Amino acid sequence: MLYSNVLAAEKRRILRERLASGDLLRFPGAPSPLGARLIESKGFDGVYISGAVISADLGLPDIGLTTLTEVAARGQQITRMTDLPTIIDADTGFGEPMNVARTVQTFEDAGLSGMHIEDQVNPKRCGHLDGKSVVDADTAVKRVRAAVDGRRDPNFLIMARTDIRAVDGLDAAIDRAKALVDAGADALFPEAMRSLEEFAAMRAAVDVPMLANVTEFGKSELFSVDQLRDVGVNIVVWPVSLLRIGMGAASRALDTLVEDGHLTSKLDEMQHRADLYDLIDYQGYSRFDQNVFDFHVRREHSEAS
The missing domain is CATH 3.20.20.60 (Phosphoenolpyruvate-binding domains)
Known part of the structure; x- marks a missing residue:
């Protein structure tokens, strides 16, 4: 993380x-x-x-x-x-x-x-x-x-x-x-x-x-x-190489967006949301957040007291 x-x-x-x-x-x-x-x-x-x-x-x-x-x-x-x-x-x-x-x-x-x-x-x-x-x-x-x-x-x-x-x-x-x-x-x-x-x-x-x-x-x-x-x-x-590949793919995707108005045909070329989350360790951040902020307020006395 x-x-x-x-x-x-x-x-x-x-x-x-x-x-x-x-x-x-x-x-x-x-x-x-x-x-x-x-x-x-x-x-x-x-x-x-x-x-x-x-x-x-x-x-x-x-x-x-x-x-x-x-x-x-x-x-x-x-x-x-x-x-x-x-x-x-x-x-x-x-x-x-x-x-x-x-x-x-x-x-x-x-x-x-x-x-x-x-x-x-x-x-x-x-x-x-x-x-x-x-x-x-x-x-x-x-x-x-x-x-x-x-x-x-x-x-x-x-x-x-x-x-x-x-x-x-x-x-x-x-x-x-x-x-x-x-x-x-x-x-x-x-x-x-x-x-x-x-x-x-x-x-x-x-x-x-x-x-x-x-x-x-x-x-x-x-x-x-x-x-x-x-x-x-x-x-x-x-x-x-990775820049060239990425820019080439982006250029072709933009051409498709101009021609078709959507990118449905490009879905299998995209990094899936789940793969991105794995790469950036999204779950690690969630666990950290829960460990730090997972608390509750304990009420020592009733409101009447």
């Missing part, structure tokens, strides 16, 4: 332990706190919080328009509703290196388990669009070092994302990855890899956990969990 009973420090410890095991962890992207509850109920390993989804939910493009306050607030709303560890998209860190350190501490305070910071020029672009630009190696390294120096909980995961593959090629991505790991990154997020062989090359280059971004309509194929496990990937995220 209410929020997760698993403390943030414990979620971070669990994430580190799972990563150290070498298992492949599945982190679907949650578009909302309710989405995080659904992900947990289906047995996944963690929850991913996408900057692109936060931007889209605000009606904005994913070009760095969201603020640290907006992103941290949504991250806190999501992470406190699930017992699973959560990783959040920090874009380019919301400013210069000092701002990056503040970003880390703000996310720690919000209860998140980790974050990734990228090496794009601000304003950034979606990682699977053309026309991206990346900062020089020195600037990218300073961002990671600032994040590591700003961290207070050593189990808070600092992941470095590099977008340089789409700009300068795979060799440049390997060189950048090595520099970011040397700067203290706990994990690596190589964006927009074109093939499993490229993931394998990145795996051979660095000895830290590696994340694969499986996003529809992008530069990479929609590789399966088994394929990615075989080339040494440790975390897979599907950042925007």
Whole structure:
């Protein structure tokens, strides 16, 4: 009931332990706190919080328009509703290196388990669009070092994302990855890899956990969990999938409402009220309410006295 009973420090410890095991962890992207509850109920390993989804939910493009306050607030709303560890998209860190350190501490305070910071020029672009630009190696390294120096909980995961593959090629991505790991990154997020062989090359280059971004309509194929496990990937995220599925279904339902004037034909596509109540533990709130307010007034004396 209410929020997760698993403390943030414990979620971070669990994430580190799972990563150290070498298992492949599945982190679907949650578009909302309710989405995080659904992900947990289906047995996944963690929850991913996408900057692109936060931007889209605000009606904005994913070009760095969201603020640290907006992103941290949504991250806190999501992470406190699930017992699973959560990783959040920090874009380019919301400013210069000092701002990056503040970003880390703000996310720690919000209860998140980790974050990734990228090496794009601000304003950034979606990682699977053309026309991206990346900062020089020195600037990218300073961002990671600032994040590591700003961290207070050593189990808070600092992941470095590099977008340089789409700009300068795979060799440049390997060189950048090595520099970011040397700067203290706990994990690596190589964006927009074109093939499993490229993931394998990145795996051979660095000895830290590696994340694969499986996003529809992008530069990479929609590789399966088994394929990615075989080339040494440790975390897979599907950042925007649930948002896309939800918005697609909503669009089709609105078309039906315009055409038919009712949604009777869509009932079997909807989450049932009972399933929603189970997911949000409606009965738990009712029991709490009854336990707190279940009392009666005892009359010691008759009204005549």
